[in-house]
Amino acid sequence: MxxxxxxxxxxxxxxxxxxxxDTPEAPPLPQPEEGKKADxxxxxxxxxxxxxxxxxxxxxxxxxxxxxxFSIKNWGIRIDLDEIFKDGQGEYSDTLDSILxxxxxxxxxxxxxxxxxxxxxxxxxxxxxxxxxxxxxIIAKKTGATVYNCSVSGTYLGALRExxxxxxxxxxxxxxxxxTHLAAGSPVQENYVQAEAALGSNLPPEAIxxxxxxxxxxxxxxxxxxxxxxxxxxxIGNPMYDDLNNTHITCFTGNxxxxxxxxxxxxxxxxxxxxxxxxxxxxxxNGEYISSDxxxxxxxxxxxxxxxKQSDSAFNQAVxxxxxxxxxxxxxxxxxxxxxxxHLNVKGREKVAERFIEFLNYYNK
Numbered sequence: 619m620x621x622x623x624x625x626x627x628x629x630x631x632x633x634x635x636x637x638x639x640d641t642p643e644a645p646p647l648p649q650p651e652e653g654k655k656a657d658x659x660x661x662x663x664x665x666x667x668x669x670x671x672x673x674x675x676x677x678x679x680x681x682x683x684x685x686x687x688f689s690i691k692n693w694g695i696r697i698d699l700d701e702i703f704k705d706g707q708g709e710y711s712d713t714l715d716s717i718l719x720x721x722x723x724x725x726x727x728x729x730x731x732x733x734x735x736x737x738x739x740x741x742x743x744x745x746x747x748x749x750x751x752x753x754x755x756i757i758a759k760k761t762g763a764t765v766y767n768c769s770v771s772g773t774y775l776g777a778l779r780e781x782x783x784x785x786x787x788x789x790x791x792x793x794x795x796x797x798t799h800l801a802a803g804s805p806v807q808e809n810y811v812q813a814e815a816a817l818g819s820n821l822p823p824e825a826i827x828x829x830x831x832x833x834x835x836x837x838x839x840x841x842x843x844x845x846x847x848x849x850x851x852x853x854i855g856n857p858m859y860d861d862l863n864n865t866h867i868t869c870f871t872g873n874x875x876x877x878x879x880x881x882x883x884x885x886x887x888x889x890x891x892x893x894x895x896x897x898x899x900x901x902x903x904n905g906e907y908i909s910s911d912x913x914x915x916x917x918x919x920x921x922x923x924x925x926x927k928q929s930d931s932a933f934n935q936a937v938x939x940x941x942x943x944x945x946x947x948x949x950x951x952x953x954x955x956x957x958x959x960x961h962l963n964v965k966g967r968e969k970v971a972e973r974f975i976e977f978l979n980y981y982n983k
Contacts, residue, residue, distance in 0.1 A: 715940060734764045775794055800833060
């Protein structure tokens with residue numbers, strides 16, 4: 619029929635205009651063989667026949683319950699504190715102690731067979747000076763040594779002025795640094811004449827005795843110098859140190875280093891042992907005792923920082939250092955060994971003496 623000519627769709631050839639005829643047609647993708655399927659076996663099929671996923675799951679749950687039971691069974695075991703502390707609470711052993719021998723290249727004086735010790739300081743050595751319970755006297759009794767007590771009560775380790783000014787601070791004459799000048803034979807006698815006149819009735823009771831001892835003692839016979847000042851510098855806010863001048867005599871550490879350097883330069887044969895302050899309570903504005911780790915004075919730092927800086931200075935000078943703050947009389951036991959916020963009782967002096975003797979005899983073992 620005529621209309622069939624319009625409704626019949628002729629064959630159409632599709633021409634790829636981008637193919638110039640040189641590129642071969644891509645081969646058809648391979649088809650899987652009929653009836654062949656991928657192997658999807660579970661890993662559990664490789665386990666022994668008596669094991670399956672359910673058995674393994676049950677075993678894991680059982681182990682968890684066993685662990686919980688064991689934890690509960692052993693949780694909260696009661697500790698008998700009385701048994702643990704039956705010999706006391708023990709002592710804190712992490713200290714700043716540093717035990718050093720004598721470092722010298724010079725010729726040592728002949729040994730006279732007698733151990734001679736000179737003590738510098740304030741209250742720890744000065745309290746009850748003439749009593750058998752005085753710290754220096756305890757050391758003498760326990761060691762058999764000859765001990766010269768050159769401590770002066772009411773003094774500080776840091777000088778109050780950079781130079782000696784008798785009209786302003788005459789007590790500085792009895793400061794550690796100026797006393798070492800007297801021991802070294804420096805011409806400072808006039809300082810003491812002026813200091814005595816200026817202090818008058820306020821002259822420390824042992825001042826003249828100390829002056830005479832240091833002026834006449836032959837330091838070539840001295841074996842050991844002990845230095846111990848209490849926490850008085852901290853309590854009045856004396857500066858601790860000067861980063862630009864390690865021998866600044868108005869500083870707690872600087873005065874000590876300046877004095878030690880002078881002694882070592884004149885008497886290199888003498889072993890020096892620095893003894894830190896023991897623990898002392900701070901005093902608030904009402905005079906009440908508080909922790910010295912919570913109170914500062916005149917913009918300085920807490921007592922423990924004074925001791926840390928002092929240990930650094932002793933290390934710089936290559937001398938022994940006894941850390942009494944953490945190793946002898948600490949915040950934990952201070953109430954047993956102090957008569958007030960700072961002064962040692964007899965038991966406290968005994969304890970300090972024991973530590974000193976340990977250092978004194980360390981290299982004789």
